[in-house]
Amino acid sequence: MTRVTQAFVARLADSVINLNGPGRYVHWGFIQISVANLVVVALMIVVFVAAIFLPFPEHGRRDR
Amino acid sequence: MRFDSAEEGLAAQADLPEDALQWSARLRRAGVAAFPPGRLLPDRQPAYVASWIYVFGALTLAALAIVVASGMVLAIEGPTWWHLSRVGLFVNSMHLWGVELFFFFMVVHLWGKFFMAAWRGRRRATWITGVLSFVVSIAAAFTGYLSQQNFDSQWIGTQAKDGINATGAGAFFNVLNFGQMLMWHILLLPLAVGVLVIVHVLLVRRRGVVPPFAPDPGDLVASEAVTAATDLGVDGMAAR
Amino acid sequence: MSPTATSRRTRRFRPDRDVEEWHGRYVPYDIVKEFAASFAVVLLLALGLSIVLSSPDESPVTIKSWSQHAPLDFVRTAVTELAGTSPTATYGPPYNSTPGVSQSIGPLSLVRLMGVHHPIDTALDDVIDPLRTLPADPTLVAAIRRYTSAPAKTEQGWTNTYGAALGRARFVDDKLVTRPGRYGPVAEMIVALTAMARSGALDGALVSSKQFYGTDYTKPLLFIADGTYMANLGAAQHLQGNQWGMMNETGNFPGQSWLWLYTFWYQIPPFTTSSNADALVWAIMVVLTALLVLVPFLPGVRAIPRKVRIYRLIWRRHYRSLGARADRTG
Numbered sequence: 001m002t003r004v005t006q007a008f009v010a011r012l013a014d015s016v017i018n019l020n021g022p023g024r025y026v027h028w029g030f031i032q033i034s035v036a037n038l039v040v041v042a043l044m045i046v047v048f049v050a051a052i053f054l055p056f057p058e059h060g061r062r063d064r
Numbered sequence: 065m066r067f068d069s070a071e072e073g074l075a076a077q078a079d080l081p082e083d084a085l086q087w088s089a090r091l092r093r094a095g096v097a098a099f100p101p102g103r104l105l106p107d108r109q110p111a112y113v114a115s116w117i118y119v120f121g122a123l124t125l126a127a128l129a130i131v132v133a134s135g136m137v138l139a140i141e142g143p144t145w146w147h148l149s150r151v152g153l154f155v156n157s158m159h160l161w162g163v164e165l166f167f168f169f170m171v172v173h174l175w176g177k178f179f180m181a182a183w184r185g186r187r188r189a190t191w192i193t194g195v196l197s198f199v200v201s202i203a204a205a206f207t208g209y210l211s212q213q214n215f216d217s218q219w220i221g222t223q224a225k226d227g228i229n230a231t232g233a234g235a236f237f238n239v240l241n242f243g244q245m246l247m248w249h250i251l252l253l254p255l256a257v258g259v260l261v262i263v264h265v266l267l268v269r270r271r272g273v274v275p276p277f278a279p280d281p282g283d284l285v286a287s288e289a290v291t292a293a294t295d296l297g298v299d300g301m302a303a304r
Numbered sequence: 305m306s307p308t309a310t311s312r313r314t315r316r317f318r319p320d321r322d323v324e325e326w327h328g329r330y331v332p333y334d335i336v337k338e339f340a341a342s343f344a345v346v347l348l349l350a351l352g353l354s355i356v357l358s359s360p361d362e363s364p365v366t367i368k369s370w371s372q373h374a375p376l377d378f379v380r381t382a383v384t385e386l387a388g389t390s391p392t393a394t395y396g397p398p399y400n401s402t403p404g405v406s407q408s409i410g411p412l413s414l415v416r417l418m419g420v421h422h423p424i425d426t427a428l429d430d431v432i433d434p435l436r437t438l439p440a441d442p443t444l445v446a447a448i449r450r451y452t453s454a455p456a457k458t459e460q461g462w463t464n465t466y467g468a469a470l471g472r473a474r475f476v477d478d479k480l481v482t483r484p485g486r487y488g489p490v491a492e493m494i495v496a497l498t499a500m501a502r503s504g505a506l507d508g509a510l511v512s513s514k515q516f517y518g519t520d521y522t523k524p525l526l527f528i529a530d531g532t533y534m535a536n537l538g539a540a541q542h543l544q545g546n547q548w549g550m551m552n553e554t555g556n557f558p559g560q561s562w563l564w565l566y567t568f569w570y571q572i573p574p575f576t577t578s579s580n581a582d583a584l585v586w587a588i589m590v591v592l593t594a595l596l597v598l599v600p601f602l603p604g605v606r607a608i609p610r611k612v613r614i615y616r617l618i619w620r621r622h623y624r625s626l627g628a629r630a631d632r633t634g
Contacts, residue, residue: 015358019556025542030571032548036558040168048172051116052617058114109333110326112622122335122342129343130350147361156361157354164353165346167562180618181609183600185323195597202562209560215362216554219538221521222529223545230407230582232414235398235421240526243519275326276619277319277610283623 104269113273117180120173121268127166128261132254134159139250143213163205170198182274190271193264200256207249210239221245320606360554362541365534367510367524371501374533379480380470381531382497385426386490387463392526393426399526400424407583414583422522430527431497434509444496447489454488462488545570565592 024035033041067073083089137155138146146152174194183191206224210217221239228234238244363369371378384390396405398421406416435448451459466487473482480495500506510524528534535544543549550567553559566589575581599605609615616623 016356019357020360020362021555022540023542023552023554023556032542034542034552034556034559036553036556037551037561040164040558040561044168044172047168048117048175051120051172051176052614054116056114056116056621058621105336107332107334108330109335111329111331111625112326112619113333114331114621115618117618119338119342122339123346126339126343126346127350130346153358153361154354157357157359158350160359161350161353161357162346164558165349167560169346171562176618178599179609179612179614181320181606181615183606184319184321185325188600191600192597195593195599199593199597205560212361213364214360215364215537216360218364218525218528218534219541219543222525222534223538223543223549227582227586229398229415230580231586232418234415235418238422238520238522240522241520246519272326275323276622277615278324279623279626280616283626285627 098270099266106269110273110275112276117176118273120169120176123169124166124173125261125265127162127169128257130162131159131166134162135250135254143211143246147213163208166201167205170201174198180274181277184274185271187267187271187274190264190267193260193267197257197260197264200253200260204249204253204257207245207253210245211242211249213242320603320610321600357557360557362554365528365537366504367501367506367528368504370528370531370533371498374531375475375480375498376470376473377531377533378501379473379494379498380467381527382431382494383463383467383470383490384530385430385527386432386493387460387467388427390426390530392424392530398422407580409580409583409587424523424526426527429523430510431493434500434506435493435496437509438496438500438505441496444492447492450489451493458488462486462490466490466494546576565589
């Protein structure tokens, strides 16, 4: 690998946001969930609702 | 007999009545009957297939493809590589995020299919193979976590052993045996997931996408609120 | 295309099980292009997430690191292994045949039925056999012989006394300091084992005990898990069973949120205190998973989609089009 490619790959592997380190957790009664998991679950719900409500391109109007 | 070309020769001698009882001929006929090309790879869908919720099956499959491809690269280099190489760590990240995306899209797909009651009309096997794909994927992910050879896999193994031992499966499925868990993860479980997913997709092709529930009485009453029906792309074919 | 459910029906139409097959309009739909677009989208997402967030790789605990970072925990655990009182030594099947400890549901104990398949004798496997692999040291060899040839009650006396003394022991300048006592050969054996652990030799001895190429880490992992060092590391990362740990990943990475229902049971009574918690939770989850598989056959559950009516939103264009058609024909 050339040095340029190596440097490029090294930059790819170094994360922009470092998620290592102490995890952040949310407590609610006996429920305990990581911020990361909460974000994932919230996104799932948002995406599900969006998938149902967002208009789907119709036949004839689609630029396919 | 002589023919002008190989294609002509084959065509003239294919599907002959005297060969009809052959296992090969029977299997071919059954296959073609179940999956004529227009059904296996259709270019049309019923008009009611018009929602973004329908793309989540394809998104799940696409994520699975990324999981498998990145997994193959990890397999090419062996289980230690990603701990030592930055390219390896990147490929491992693709594998991990591919899995997160796979489950993400699969769950949204499951929610959609549940609320559409997609098992109706002889589609129960489609639902069953779908849920089994989910469950076996969880097992595949579990053995993947065990194969990481880091603190996480040590933790998951020493914790999970109690649950698995309690079922009696710990006698032959030893989560602390890295070699065994790796082989389940890269061979046996991907095969199982692959077979289930292929059967699931073929069933979708065979039965088609589930039709909507019957309309409410109000849907069939002519209403002037529906003006230019053309902006819905409807061409006036009456439902039988 | 699909066989008509109506024409072949000789039983009553149930709206949650049956459906009128479609005889209406078909529209062009390029599913290969859809899959290609899906693949491109998911590939971009995976690339983006991998570049921005990477993936976790916390270094594993080794016997070496354990004995260096938490030496008192190591020696205390090692004595329980020698004494046969550690969690592994008293686990029962599949590791050994300790009676009365296996998890069960009522009279049924699957783990006891399956028996011992990964036999572990902690005294031999974790302490005595590894010590025997060391280069011959006459005092150590004599200590081991003295221990193994003593009657069981004598061995127990030594390990109990030494174990109690370890409650007040300290490491001073890397040397284990205990008050004098009648420990027999146990003190010497444990000190030698600690030195072996700190050199890294014990890790190797535990993995490759029977053959050259080892991939089975059962012995070193059970040994490490018997101590509190790894347990504390797990608790710090919110990975413990009573911390919803099954769902979690190290650091701030998302974990396995799809395991939420599995880990939920461990958070509530009676599972929080039951000695059969694992067996019970697994049984519940097997039943619930079977129910999920069999939803199409469950009358109340399969009616939920029709009653909740989210389908009205999903197929709203279709239902609107029926009204438009009625407009034209009516």
